[in-house]
Amino acid sequence: MCLKLEKELIYDRNENYLNITDENQYDFATLIYTVIMALLHLLTEKNYYNIFLEVLKKGGSFFLDVFTEHKYNVFTESNNWYFRNNGGFWSPEGYIELNQNLNYDGYTSLEQTTIITIKHPRVLPLFHL
Template sequence: MKSENKNLFTLLPKPAPYEASTSPFWDDAYISIGLLDAHLNPNHDAATRSLTFVEASATWIRSLVKDLDHPKLLDLGCGPGIYATYFHQQGFRVVGLDFSKRSIAYAKEQAEKKELNIVYRYQNYLDLDEKEAYDVITLIYCDYAVLSQENRLHLLKKIKQSLKPKGLFIFDVFTHQQYENEKESSTWYFSEQPGFWRNEPHMCLERHLIYEGHLHLDEYIVMDEKDNIESYRIWDQSFDEDSIKKELNAAGFNQISVYSDVCGNIYHPNSKTMGIVVSHG
């Protein structure tokens, strides 16, 4: 069926900040196949960082709560369970949440196959509603800034509620250095074969758009042979130390440590990422 009230010309104007995609992205029945493949591909880090990095990250995060026996950890945006598996190996009791049915199904299958006691739930983490349940909550690979400021504040309050006293929230964001030389751009291609976006011939217009306040958008406008058209929008907000601390303070978090990444490397001004450790009380 042809998409109603949508055509290329209605989608070409610059979207408003954090305007939603016109169709699901993370949980799309076909696109999620390519997303899962990206997570599991060891040759690039488009969806998951290298296993060497993941292992080092899990080891460092465990060191932050080394005095706790079998601490309970919630991995937000767990994908197919790569980080969750390494957390489990470090002695955490792990719960993984993700909004991709395909990734959660794969994670459950692998946990059962390997006899790993990891709980996986298909859930939007904005709907998190638990009280003092976790020693550690993680949100890794810069997923935090995919959310609008309003939704980030909402999530931070949910996380604070879900942490035990002295619990840790650990996440990462891109710094302004990530986009230092970026300019707006657009390109398009036509694929006669199935590809990442569609299991049929399709055209894709790719755009990188820049907004005030260090906000960036990667947009993919995809049209098939029946003129069905959708826009997939991946937003990102970059931060510096002051701006991320201000946002965390607004949610009631005041004990904040900043690193260059979630492996605990010392923060330096030229780092393209920041790893943030926030203590609840």
């Protein structure tokens, strides 16, 4: 089934969404939950408000994907570590990556990643509530 679009869609925008200054521009916005949680340490209250509210037109909708009960039930606790000599997803410089997955009561889990570099060690907690 093919739907005719009455407006041209903008899909080729490539920029850091933490710095978006658009206001009242969009009818619909979506964000991947794990992405926002991984970047939580970078966000300020203003960034949150901007990302979730200011970019939408009045009456606009925001979609945030979340995890299901099934995701929680198949989530396994684990501890792993990796040495990324040439950098990787979390840093362009070499780093050690420590991962810990924990289950809690009430359909809550934690994927905690600790990144250790020479200059910028940091912990990235991803809680799934």
